Amino acid sequence: MKKQLVLVLLLVLIASVTVTAQEPPLQGGTFRYGTTVNPRGMFNPILYTEQYDAYVIEVVYDGLIEIDAKLQPQPKVAKAWEISGDGLEITFYLHEGIKFHDGVELTAKDVAYTYMTILHPDYTGVRFSTFNMLKGAKEYKEGTADTVPGIEIIDDYTIKFSTERPHAPLLSSFGYGILPSHLLAHIPVAELETAAFNLSPIGSGPFKFVEFLTDQHVTLAANEDYFFGRPNIDTLVYQKVSQDTIPIFLQQNRIDFIEIPPDQFAQVSELDHIDTYIYEALSYSYLAFNLRQERFSDVAVRQAITYGFDRQLYVDVIREGFGIVANAPMPTASWAYTDEGIDPYHYDPKQASDMLAAAGWTPGSDGTLQKDGEKLEFEFLVPDGSRLTEQMALLFQQNMEDIGIKVDLMFMEFSAAVDRVDAREFDTFTMSWSLSVDPDPYGIWHSTSLWNDPGYNNPESDRLIEEGRLETDLQKRKEIYGEWQRVINHDLPSMFLNYGVTIGALNERVKGFDPDPGPYGPLVGRRLLSKIWLAD
């Protein structure tokens, strides 16, 4: 019912937007973008780690490419690129005449500086592994070579990146903002993270940085000389808002856009001048099994537990419909998502009990299943802080009890829970992943990966993950990931709970956004901030 309502609402919105889209855009005004967390003040695209710094970075800098609403790379600073037949070389052709905010022209030298710094031995950030497949990157990082043969400046407006082996996820990694080398090259790389530049950034993007007032707001001004056309609005403000007061900030017109939590949806939808948008996010929640334990190493036990948990009820009631039941770690928002051949594991406690019985688990005197004298009882580690997660855990405990499994809930502060997970001292735990644009699951699911917490090790899965990295043809790659999803959907190293959805609340005075939003929402990940305009 709720979903239908939302759909109708969405259709009404789309209709109203298409009508108004005919008006010519107005110039001027201040657009206020609400955020619940303050940026750190690391406005440097290769050093930041927090999403809230990225808010500023994304509009101050431009990258070689940008990612569109369908998660595909599109030209930006690079007007075009060329991938060699063997998939080993990417050559970017840069626009001529793009200027940094201080008037200096952006050239291939700046691109080289940006990516060379990430590979530098003294680099303090976390992006090295994204580019470590570039030719000679490892030798340079270890200090045994002075140059990186994999980064080659052809001329001022042409730069070539090359790898030893094809690496399909590489192209969409070139969205990092390009740094002005003339302002930074003289600073030793080890000292870059404390450079004053990071607090007063200069890029080539649509907005110029004006000021950062701690815990209040970040102000940016339209870049009059922006290569791709001056933004319609004059001023862009990222306004900090305490989560509890979001609806009041919206009501008082103190912010124009913000992402809201599901429990504020009802209140915010009642505001006449605010429209809400619901879009699928690149994220999923899961319950991880510790496959190092004998009971969980049996796939029948993992499947039975999944059959025994009413995930649809969890999404419909606890999450109030804001989510999609997940059966593999590939969100619906990703181009690699498939439901073909994917077992939905519909809630079926009878099936669950039968499977456990077939696997040799029999009810003991207290009703709990046991096998060889060992009870089917385990601890469920739940990081606290989210009401939805806590309620999910209670439902899970109750559902498991119905099929003879005893679950001991262990609520724990997030950082402490991570400690236990890192030490592999858990039976089961729940967390969620936010994914990057490229669907490559290597970092989380390859048997050798650091974040493979369940300890999943299936040679078939590894083979498909590796193949997916080597295949540069999008359609073929999609098929490989489809196959991989079927493998992991059968193995269930984790029980997948739900794919995330995001809710955006937008003031109706804002025009020129994307009425059919992809995972990045109506402002398409802030990319549209240079195109939107204000009606009043």
Add this chain to the structure above:
Amino acid sequence: MWRYVFRRILLQGVPVLLGFTFLLYLIITIAPGSPVTHLRGVPDLDTAVIAQREAQLGVDQPFLVQYGQWLLRVMRGDLGLSFDSARRPVLELIKERIPATIILSLSSIILGWGIGIPVGILSARYQYSAFDYLITFFAFIGISIPSFFFGLILLYIFALNLNVLPAGGFFMAGEPHTFLGYIRYLLLPALTLGLGSIASVARYMRSSLLEVLNEDYLRTARSKGLQESIVVYKHALRNALLPILTLMGFMLPTIFSGAVIVENIFTWPGLGSLAIQALNERNYPVIMGINLMFAVLIFLGSIIADISYAFADPRIRYE
């Protein structure tokens, strides 16, 4: 008097602060969780990067080494660099936010004492009157209601329903900084934070004054024909204020820790959100810096309370 202040700082303050920081550092390092936990969000990471980060932050060292290094830096007036990605100096992070926290705390103290003391006096003078019962009733509500809840109620009434006050925050970008503006933004958070102080100051003032009013010398004063108002305001009040001054010293920590919560509700740009974020992230230098600063402020507050004794009570002299 200056000798007294000097002695208190040197003989009492320094050892207390040393012991306090030692214990605090010990507790935050043995607590589970690590300062590099946030790297979990980065897929494709390898262990070398995590180890490198730990070495950079110095958290791979044993506790005593970490604490010793921190202490040496503090003695040179350097609180170190924050552990988060921006690596900004802790002193700078605190300096940017402390004015807002102090403004908020001071306003709530002024509200607490400015309202609490007169209300307490009236309550004592008209003991067992309807006014007294009303005040007692509200004082108990004020003491028992949690500040975050009271804050939300105020927001609900004044910002959401009546729409006469902003829903928290500070001046919007481009909004001129006027005196009236300050009041508008300050009113609700200061009232929320001050509510507990108003209530408890009123209660303390009432019982303290009642106690004094029953003393023999006041009966003497009355019997020699002095007006009741002179008896109360000239003779009783000064003596009754003494315990309230002690209370001020005690209430400072409550006000600072209350500020942390109230600031988060009202998007007030003080130390609150920094403190909570730092705790969640195990950002040792920031946790240490903020707590050290609060400890110093509270210590100074207790000295000021002691000195103000001497002003209220001529019998007390610090030599």
